[in-house]
Amino acid sequence: MSPPDSSQPDSLEIPLERAQPAIVDFLDSHENPVENLELVAIAVRDAELERRDVSPEDLPLSAVHDRVTSTHLPALASEGLVEYSRVALAASSSEIESILDDAEPDR
Numbered sequence: 001m002s003p004p005d006s007s008q009p010d011s012l013e014i015p016l017e018r019a020q021p022a023i024v025d026f027l028d029s030h031e032n033p034v035e036n037l038e039l040v041a042i043a044v045r046d047a048e049l050e051r052r053d054v055s056p057e058d059l060p061l062s063a064v065h066d067r068v069t070s071t072h073l074p075a076l077a078s079e080g081l082v083e084y085s086r087v088a089l090a091a092s093s094s095e096i097e098s099i100l101d102d103a104e105p106d107r
Contacts, residue, residue, distance in 0.1 A: 014063050019072040020100055022047035027082065028093045040073070041065035 026043035045064045077084035081096050
């Protein structure tokens with residue numbers, strides 16, 4: 001068995017500054033529930049790359065996916081904003097933006 005690749009950051013070490021707003025924007029742009037969570041992770045990664053001075057290597061898709069599915073989607077679901085099993089908006093985007101504005105900075 002080979003040793004772990006220490007060049008790849010642990011998904012919990014990757015700061016995602018705009019994950020929750022990116023998730024909301026992505027889901028708001030789809031009429032139907034999104035079942036492929038990799039698409040959600042791609043949207044978050046793209047939003048992070050657009051808004052921050054980081055390279056794609058700094059945000060491996062697998063780590064973003066792990067962070068989105070273990071932290072950000074459950075957080076939005078606990079607020080009643082998404083149905084995590086189906087990943088659909090459970091509130092209007094204006095209600096969600098208001099809630100996110102009051103949330104902590106690591107979204």
